[in-house]
Amino acid sequence: MTEALRERIERVLPRVSKPARYTGGEWNAVVKDHDKIDVKVAWTFPDAYEVGMSHLGSLIMYHQINRRDDACCERAYAPWTDMEAEMRAEGIPLFTLESWTPVGEFDIIAFPLLYELTYTNLLTCLDLAGVPLLAAERTAEHPLVIAGGPCAFNCEPLAPFLDVAVLGDGEEVIHEILDTYKAWRDEGRRDRRELLRRMAGITGCYVPGFYEVSYNPDGTIREYRPTEPGVPEVVDRATVKDLDSIDYPTRPVVPNTQIVFDRAQVEVFRGCTRGCRFCHAGYITRPVRERSPEEVQRLAREIVRNTGYSELSLVSLSTADYTDVQQTVGRLSDELRCDGVNVTLPSTRVDAFSVAVADAVSKVRKGSITLAPEGGSVRIRRVINKTVSDRDIRDAMRAAFQSGYRAVKLYFILGLPTETDADLEAIAEKGHWALEIAEEELGRQEARKVRVTISVSVFVPKPHTPFQFEPQVTLEEAKRRQQYIKRFLKDRRIEYKYHDPDVSHIEALLSLGDRRVADAVLRAWQMGARFDGWNEHFDYDLWLRACAESGVDVDFYTYRKKGYGERFAWDHLSPGISREWLIDDHRRAMSELEVEDCRWENCDLCGVCMRYDVLPTLKPAGFVGEDELEVTDSTG
Amino acid sequence: MRLRIRLAKLGLARFLSHLDLQRVVERGLRRAELPLAFTQGFNPHPRISYASALATGTSSEGEFIDVDLTEPVEPEEFLARANGALPADVRLLEARPAPESGESLMAQINAAAYRLTLEGADEAALQAAVARLLEAEEVVVTREGRTGPRPVNIRPQVYALAVEGPGELRALVQTGSKGNLRPEEVVAGLAQLSPDLAGVALVRAHRLMLYRRDPETGECVEPWSL
Numbered sequence: 001m002t003e004a005l006r007e008r009i010e011r012v013l014p015r016v017s018k019p020a021r022y023t024g025g026e027w028n029a030v031v032k033d034h035d036k037i038d039v040k041v042a043w044t045f046p047d048a049y050e051v052g053m054s055h056l057g058s059l060i061m062y063h064q065i066n067r068r069d070d071a072c073c074e075r076a077y078a079p080w081t082d083m084e085a086e087m088r089a090e091g092i093p094l095f096t097l098e099s100w101t102p103v104g105e106f107d108i109i110a111f112p113l114l115y116e117l118t119y120t121n122l123l124t125c126l127d128l129a130g131v132p133l134l135a136a137e138r139t140a141e142h143p144l145v146i147a148g149g150p151c152a153f154n155c156e157p158l159a160p161f162l163d164v165a166v167l168g169d170g171e172e173v174i175h176e177i178l179d180t181y182k183a184w185r186d187e188g189r190r191d192r193r194e195l196l197r198r199m200a201g202i203t204g205c206y207v208p209g210f211y212e213v214s215y216n217p218d219g220t221i222r223e224y225r226p227t228e229p230g231v232p233e234v235v236d237r238a239t240v241k242d243l244d245s246i247d248y249p250t251r252p253v254v255p256n257t258q259i260v261f262d263r264a265q266v267e268v269f270r271g272c273t274r275g276c277r278f279c280h281a282g283y284i285t286r287p288v289r290e291r292s293p294e295e296v297q298r299l300a301r302e303i304v305r306n307t308g309y310s311e312l313s314l315v316s317l318s319t320a321d322y323t324d325v326q327q328t329v330g331r332l333s334d335e336l337r338c339d340g341v342n343v344t345l346p347s348t349r350v351d352a353f354s355v356a357v358a359d360a361v362s363k364v365r366k367g368s369i370t371l372a373p374e375g376g377s378v379r380i381r382r383v384i385n386k387t388v389s390d391r392d393i394r395d396a397m398r399a400a401f402q403s404g405y406r407a408v409k410l411y412f413i414l415g416l417p418t419e420t421d422a423d424l425e426a427i428a429e430k431g432h433w434a435l436e437i438a439e440e441e442l443g444r445q446e447a448r449k450v451r452v453t454i455s456v457s458v459f460v461p462k463p464h465t466p467f468q469f470e471p472q473v474t475l476e477e478a479k480r481r482q483q484y485i486k487r488f489l490k491d492r493r494i495e496y497k498y499h500d501p502d503v504s505h506i507e508a509l510l511s512l513g514d515r516r517v518a519d520a521v522l523r524a525w526q527m528g529a530r531f532d533g534w535n536e537h538f539d540y541d542l543w544l545r546a547c548a549e550s551g552v553d554v555d556f557y558t559y560r561k562k563g564y565g566e567r568f569a570w571d572h573l574s575p576g577i578s579r580e581w582l583i584d585d586h587r588r589a590m591s592e593l594e595v596e597d598c599r600w601e602n603c604d605l606c607g608v609c610m611r612y613d614v615l616p617t618l619k620p621a622g623f624v625g626e627d628e629l630e631v632t633d634s635t636g
Numbered sequence: 637m638r639l640r641i642r643l644a645k646l647g648l649a650r651f652l653s654h655l656d657l658q659r660v661v662e663r664g665l666r667r668a669e670l671p672l673a674f675t676q677g678f679n680p681h682p683r684i685s686y687a688s689a690l691a692t693g694t695s696s697e698g699e700f701i702d703v704d705l706t707e708p709v710e711p712e713e714f715l716a717r718a719n720g721a722l723p724a725d726v727r728l729l730e731a732r733p734a735p736e737s738g739e740s741l742m743a744q745i746n747a748a749a750y751r752l753t754l755e756g757a758d759e760a761a762l763q764a765a766v767a768r769l770l771e772a773e774e775v776v777v778t779r780e781g782r783t784g785p786r787p788v789n790i791r792p793q794v795y796a797l798a799v800e801g802p803g804e805l806r807a808l809v810q811t812g813s814k815g816n817l818r819p820e821e822v823v824a825g826l827a828q829l830s831p832d833l834a835g836v837a838l839v840r841a842h843r844l845m846l847y848r849r850d851p852e853t854g855e856c857v858e859p860w861s862l
């Protein structure tokens with residue numbers, strides 16, 4: 001059966017772009033004998049192979065499932081549009097790369113939801129797997145469809161399509177899910193509702209079908225009512241308390257073909273409490289939990305040996321904040337340099353210290369350095385709680401030119417709450433600062449070669465953040481502001497980059513949407529929406545038509561300022577932060593007040609730690625003092 | 637020390653591009669913890685040089701690479717360790733010590749032998765077309781270039797062509813930087829000479845060996861003796 005399918009797949013591959021995305025056969029891919037397995041999971045990434053293979057969370061979960069003897073995890077990805085067309089023409093179902101097994105034959109289909117613009121791809125995958133799109137139409141014979149990742153915290157626009165959504169850290173809860181599934185199956189795999197009831201009893205698992213929603217006359221939500229006994233009013237997230245206690249993949253699948261992040265990755269900590277008020281990730285992953293430097297080093301060494309990668313990245317939401325960052329980076333660079341392996345950090349914080357850390361590891365020819373002040377003026381940065389001073393920005397630029405960089409990329413967000421034209425002018429001003437500092441540091445002659453990129457994205461209000469009450473700036477206004485900034489950029493060395501704000505508008509709809517938006521997602525998919533996160537595929541007019549046809553008022557979700565008392569579509573999906581705290585923090589934002597980072601300063605009582613019995617955990621190195629580090633440095 | 641290695645790209649690995657293959661081989665050799673010599677500079681890489689680039693979709697048992705090592709390794713041991721660390725469809729077949737100086741393999745290789753598997757080809761028509769191609773002075777096909785399609789005479793690039801069995805051809809053609817004939821172009825040339833072959837499809841191209849061919853005598857030597 002699978003052999004015949006493999007042959008059919010082989011016949012279409014010569015006709016599609018980048019066929020190596022569909023062939024599997026990678027080093028460290030886990031192929032198990034299905035006859036000896038109780039629960040089979042198809043980990044289905046709703047985007048292209050090169051994106052999905054770069055996702056650390058997927059590598060972690062692949063390992064968590066495959067380390068069990070009674071389960072297997074195989075990978076599938078959304079086929080690119082040319083491959084989808086071939087698959088439909090030839091009747092090829094969505095298949096896994098490990099064994100060319102149709103995804104529809106698995107017990108569980110698991111979708112990681114990293115960004116909203118993959119939702120239509122999720123429908124493509126379900127459809128190609130031959131699974132009914134609507135959860136209500138599935139029977140005991142069909143796979144259980146689950147989804148996790150950041151977007152699970154407001155998966156309402158996907159509610160009718162999902163059996164279960166998983167909130168929070170997946171490493172521990174996945175085992176409860178697999179055990180529960182196994183027990184249900186061993187009892188004869190009869191009543192699907194019974195399976196869902198049991199799933200709803202697991203902390204972190206949300207069963208959308210067990211809630212009834214009612215609405216107010218003005219279109220806002222009145223209430224979510226559980227329809228089954230024992231189903232929680234508020235679903236709590238799953239939380240891993242200590243990263244060191246979690247088995248981390250040291251044999252990740254090594255792609256054969258080019259992917260987006262083609263390198264070894266070690267997660268140095270999870271969570272971030274810097275408290276940037278626009279940042280979804282910061283509020284759903286609290287508190288900060290560090291991995292110990294000793295463990296980081298051990299993992300790094302093993303992963304490099306088991307993969308043959310020539311680059312190792314220390315990843316987190318802000319790696320410069322890792323307690324032992326300088327020493328860990330130094331030790332690893334020294335150790336791995338002899339094997340021709342570079343250590344890299346995925347992003348640079350805006351200050352001289354992190355530029356120095358980035359510089360210390362940068363063995364590649366100095367390309368460009370990326371700094372993200374996010375807000376142009378000091379005032380707006382206080383509103384968004386990006387606690388970076390003008391001085392930090394100047395110091396970071398200076399450090400960058402001093403350490404040899406000749407290109408600086410600056411990232412900003414446009415359309416932030418309270419933004420005025422003065423804040424926009426301040427964005428342009430930062431570009432000119434970079435040039436001034438380049439001239440001071442390098443002299444006029446050399447500074448002529450400097451390139452500054454100003455990259456501006458449009459603000460999307462996100463659930464569970466203090467800005468969840470805020471409207472998005474309108475399309476017309478976003479365009480005006482984009483042009484306004486341009487007027488103040490007066491040097492050929494500054495490159496100005498901005499995107500069509502219409503992508504952000506649909507992203508806002510899907511971020512802030514409720515169950516009724518699901519009709520628009522389905523309609524857009526039926527009309528041909530695919531890979532909406534890719535410029536070459538995104539079609540704004542198609543989305544507007546889909547919304548109109550399904551009675552979804554985009555502006556209602558995106559342009560409306562919401563009251564502190566409004567019941568949001570995500571209020572029953574809890575990352576642990578209290579509504580009171582979010583309101584307080586929103587008020588602070590409006591008063592331009594900053595809040596401290598609780599990993600270093602006082603707890604601000606956001607609610608997470610009390611609710612989930614966790615604590616911010618920092619882990620300074622246990623075994624290398626500064627003296628020893630000196631020695632390491634001088635030999636390296 | 638330098639080892640010259642014959643490499644195979646088989647099965648589904650034929651869908652790897654040349655860059656992909658380079659990546660896979662480099663990572664495999666790194667995993668095997670062989671004493672690889674690295675390039676100098678900011679971004680050191682193992683010194684592995686390829687005799688020829690192989691197209692995406694084409695399998696092979698005749699690729700050649702030169703690998704520089706910092707200390708001697710027995711060829712047999714090298715093969716065993718490397719093959720233990722490479723994906724199943726990428727195999728190292730044979731290794732021999734190679735000269736450390738002289739022109740690169742890439743600069744010397746100029747011919748390649750292929751086995752081509754065709755579908756929908758009438759046996760007799762195929763025989764006739766091959767004979768006609770070999771007799772012809774000029775066979776013009778369209779080549780997709782960077783600047784768009786353009787007509788080229790492929791006849792001088794075909795050194796030998798024969799029907800090996802039902803739907804199977806064996807071809808010796810020019811390859812390398814001075815001129816490169818793609819297997820599809822051979823099939824296109826045949827289809828043009830014989831209307832009966834219009835519906836024929838090349839379902840598999842497999843490279844058998846690379847050669848240094850003497851343009852005067854037509855004599856071919858394998859990379860081992862270069």
Ligand code: SF4
Pocket residue numbers: 273286287288598599602603604605606607608609610615616
């Ligand atoms: S409860 Fe306190 S310590 Fe925990 S994440 Fe919230 S503010 Fe930080």
